[in-house]
Amino acid sequence: MAIKKQKELDIEEKSPENRILSFPDEVLERVLVFVKTHKDRSAVSLVCRDWYNAERWSRTHVFIGNCYSVSPEMVARRFPNIRSVTLKGKPRFSDFNLVPPNWGSDIHPWLVVFASAYPFLEELRLKRMTVTDESLDFLARSFPEFKALSLVSCDGFSTDGLASITTYCRNLTELDIQESGIEDLGGSWLNFPESFTSLEALNFANLHSEVNFDALERLVARCKSLKVLKVNKHVMLEQLRRLLVRAPQLTELGTGPFSQDHKLRSHIDLESAFSNCKNLNTLSGLWEVSSMYLPALFPACTNLTFLNLSYTALQSAELAKLLQKCPLLRRLWVLDTVEDKGLEAVASSCHLLQELRVFPADPFEQEVIMEGGGNGVTESGFVAVSEGCPNLHYVLYFCHQMTNAAVATVVRNCPNFTHFRLCIMDMRRPDYLTNEPMDEAFGAVVKTCSKLRRLAVSGLLTDRAFEYIGTYAKNLETLSVAFAGSSDRGMQCVLEGCPKLRKLEIRDCPFGNAALLSGLERYESMRSLWMSACNLTMNGCQLLARKMPRLNVEVIKEDESDDMHAEKVYVYRSVAGPRRDAPPFVLTL
Amino acid sequence: MGEQGNSPTSIEDSGHACGSTASLSQSSTEDLRTELKLGLSLSIPSQTSSSSSREQHSDWPPTKPLVRSTLDERRIPPHPASFFVKVHMEGIPVGRKLDLFALDGYDSLIRTLRCMFRTNISCPGLAQVSSRKTYLVIYEDMEGDWMMAGDVPWELFLNTVKRLKIAKADKC
Numbered sequence: 001m002a003i004k005k006q007k008e009l010d011i012e013e014k015s016p017e018n019r020i021l022s023f024p025d026e027v028l029e030r031v032l033v034f035v036k037t038h039k040d041r042s043a044v045s046l047v048c049r050d051w052y053n054a055e056r057w058s059r060t061h062v063f064i065g066n067c068y069s070v071s072p073e074m075v076a077r078r079f080p081n082i083r084s085v086t087l088k089g090k091p092r093f094s095d096f097n098l099v100p101p102n103w104g105s106d107i108h109p110w111l112v113v114f115a116s117a118y119p120f121l122e123e124l125r126l127k128r129m130t131v132t133d134e135s136l137d138f139l140a141r142s143f144p145e146f147k148a149l150s151l152v153s154c155d156g157f158s159t160d161g162l163a164s165i166t167t168y169c170r171n172l173t174e175l176d177i178q179e180s181g182i183e184d185l186g187g188s189w190l191n192f193p194e195s196f197t198s199l200e201a202l203n204f205a206n207l208h209s210e211v212n213f214d215a216l217e218r219l220v221a222r223c224k225s226l227k228v229l230k231v232n233k234h235v236m237l238e239q240l241r242r243l244l245v246r247a248p249q250l251t252e253l254g255t256g257p258f259s260q261d262h263k264l265r266s267h268i269d270l271e272s273a274f275s276n277c278k279n280l281n282t283l284s285g286l287w288e289v290s291s292m293y294l295p296a297l298f299p300a301c302t303n304l305t306f307l308n309l310s311y312t313a314l315q316s317a318e319l320a321k322l323l324q325k326c327p328l329l330r331r332l333w334v335l336d337t338v339e340d341k342g343l344e345a346v347a348s349s350c351h352l353l354q355e356l357r358v359f360p361a362d363p364f365e366q367e368v369i370m371e372g373g374g375n376g377v378t379e380s381g382f383v384a385v386s387e388g389c390p391n392l393h394y395v396l397y398f399c400h401q402m403t404n405a406a407v408a409t410v411v412r413n414c415p416n417f418t419h420f421r422l423c424i425m426d427m428r429r430p431d432y433l434t435n436e437p438m439d440e441a442f443g444a445v446v447k448t449c450s451k452l453r454r455l456a457v458s459g460l461l462t463d464r465a466f467e468y469i470g471t472y473a474k475n476l477e478t479l480s481v482a483f484a485g486s487s488d489r490g491m492q493c494v495l496e497g498c499p500k501l502r503k504l505e506i507r508d509c510p511f512g513n514a515a516l517l518s519g520l521e522r523y524e525s526m527r528s529l530w531m532s533a534c535n536l537t538m539n540g541c542q543l544l545a546r547k548m549p550r551l552n553v554e555v556i557k558e559d560e561s562d563d564m565h566a567e568k569v570y571v572y573r574s575v576a577g578p579r580r581d582a583p584p585f586v587l588t589l
Numbered sequence: 590m591g592e593q594g595n596s597p598t599s600i601e602d603s604g605h606a607c608g609s610t611a612s613l614s615q616s617s618t619e620d621l622r623t624e625l626k627l628g629l630s631l632s633i634p635s636q637t638s639s640s641s642s643r644e645q646h647s648d649w650p651p652t653k654p655l656v657r658s659t660l661d662e663r664r665i666p667p668h669p670a671s672f673f674v675k676v677h678m679e680g681i682p683v684g685r686k687l688d689l690f691a692l693d694g695y696d697s698l699i700r701t702l703r704c705m706f707r708t709n710i711s712c713p714g715l716a717q718v719s720s721r722k723t724y725l726v727i728y729e730d731m732e733g734d735w736m737m738a739g740d741v742p743w744e745l746f747l748n749t750v751k752r753l754k755i756a757k758a759d760k761c
Contacts, residue, residue: 093648095651095653096648096649096651096652096653097647097648098648153653179653260688262687262701262704262705263704359652360650360652363650363652398650398652423650423651425649425650427649482649482651
């Protein structure tokens with residue numbers, strides 16, 4: 001979002017007509033309506049002053065990847081006609097408890113500015129922001145045209161806040177609170193007025209308390225445009241059946257538990273409800289699946305492109321049966337309870353698969369009481385999938401063991417990876433067959449997958465792995481590193497070698513001040529850098545802050561024991577200057 | 590505040606590449622502290638250090654807390670076991686099965702049976718004129734006798750019941 005110098009096209013001087021200069025702004029704005037992505041729009045705004053102005057007047061959606069990179073006032077000044085805002089807050093590692101609570105990214109100051117600058121705001125999509133009930137209430141009352149609210153991995157609000165939204169937002173089409181940490185004060189928040197019919201998407205899958213089912217059923221019955229419905233684990237099968245009967249037009253469904261419900265008369269009724277849902281392309285939920293009910297799903301699986309089983313402890317045989325009914329599957333998320341055998345079933349049934357995510361059912365290896373808790377998945381499952389699914393371009397794979405050879409085979413079979421996230425859960429684990437570091441594995445990935453944009457590495461890694469990344473990963477935009485590397489050189493290679501790097505997040509690596517400072521030239525072209533439990537000192541960070549005044553260099557200091565060590569460092573570019581709302585444990589240098 | 594610094598030693602005070610001379614300032618102490626904290630060996634990286642560490646971390650492996658807590662909930666089974674008994678309704682050849690451990694008392698039993706068989710079952714203990722239309726719940730106990738449900742406390746009932754029957758009231 002940094003405002004760069006205006007440049008003029010050489011072409012304008014050479015063109016005989018020079019008509020481009022006198023192109024009326026209104027016409028240009030009409031044309032620019034068709035330019036949609038924020039990257040394209042940024043490019044347009046850099047052409048010349050006229051285009052910059054035309055672009056800013058015609059932009060209706062603004063994407064802000066780091067809420068502290070710019071102030072709400074600056075956004076309002078530049079873009080007068082915004083209808084839709086996407087904002088991201090905390091660093092991604094906050095998902096794993098690495099950022100202390102009350103760190104910041106409060107939406108409220110933004111809402112206050114938007115209330116006066118954009119009274120006709122329609123959409124707000126937030127990720128990792130703090131949202132209070134007061135803010136939700138303010139939102140609901142300040143924007144009469146408000147349509148879509150999406151809160152992903154947000155926190156700070158309760159069901160009372162949701163009640164404000166459902167009560168006051170007359171034109172709401174979307175309410176999505178997935179993965180947000182909500183204080184559950186009970187289920188009466190779902191109180192849309194009886195006259196309200198505009199809802200198209202509702203996702204309350206991770207809410208803990210029961211909602212008023214009668215209210216939900218009536219809502220679903222009267223909202224004929226409802227396409228997305230994801231309920232929580234209190235909605236049992238019979239209730240689900242009733243909802244499906246009222247909403248056969250659904251395209252995305254998140255179920256509750258798929259296990260015995262006394263109120264359900266028979267499987268046939270459930271199956272018939274599912275067979276009426278001919279437009280379903282996404283299925284999720286399926287908490288606690290009982291295999292006798294699973295076949296009821298089958299009629300709805302024909303057109304499924306996305307199956308999210310990440311809350312379902314499924315065994316390989318059950319998965320195999322289910323997958324045979326999903327020939328068009330493009331994205332699959334599973335738990336590692338399916339084991340390698342389950343992944344072999346994926347390989348044989350899902351030839352169109354593009355994305356696979358395998359999550360650990362038992363990440364901390366506590367005693368597994370769940371049925372069939374085994375060893376999760378290994379390298380052979382990974383190889384099997386790569387053999388059967390040549391279109392694979394996105395993988396997230398949690399495992400306990402891996403080999404360099406297996407990874408090399410995987411990328412040979414699937415050279416089109418754009419996102420490769422391998423998490424060997426045992427810290428610093430080498431290739432379990434050869435006992436060598438996993439350097440060659442990631443070397444193979446970056447050498448073979450020229451389109452790679454996102455990479456997460458794990459296992460025992462030396463600087464060599466990072467040399468490979470710096471040499472070959474020329475399209476890399478996001479890199480996540482944990483418990484890896486041998487010296488500053490590792491990080492230096494990446495900073496010097498990856499021109500498109502935007503986000504770098506590092507934890508528990510032996511990178512120090514020299515590495516940090518080697519990236520001086522890079523950080524202004526990146527969104528952010530996170531380094532925790534590395535070898536950074538306050539001196540090093542202060543030096544960086546002094547040399548690069550347009551960067552915010554923040555150190556999170558949680559305990560007073562070691563004054564010189566910089567335990568958690570967050571560096572990001574900003575045109576808004578240092579944060580004015582930083583809590584006491586965030587030091588801006 | 591310690592060393593301010595533009596001097597080379599302080600920039601490299603994180604230095605710990607193999608063979609670098611450790612500077613004898615505050616920085617080498619903190620290197621040691623950091624090293625101990627990270628549990629890393631400063632020299633050859635190919636040593637298999639803590640490769641199978643099963644340390645408990647709330648921040649590793651990187652799975653989201655929501656997913657973790659959902660799976661944790663499942664790890665502790667809500668009921669210690671299940672106790673399925675057969676239930677037959679008079680006049681209907683095919684019976685059902687019911688998990689008694691999923692219920693918390695006779696009320697819950699009657700409600701569930703009413704739902705399952707969609708018929709009017711009268712509550713135990715209610716003085717009702719037996720008619721052709723109402724049903725009662727009876728059970729076979731460990732001794733093989735058929736008894737009216739509801740006389741003994743629920744826990745005792747659970748210990749002695751073998752199977753259930755829904756019988757016409759006027760026949761009991």
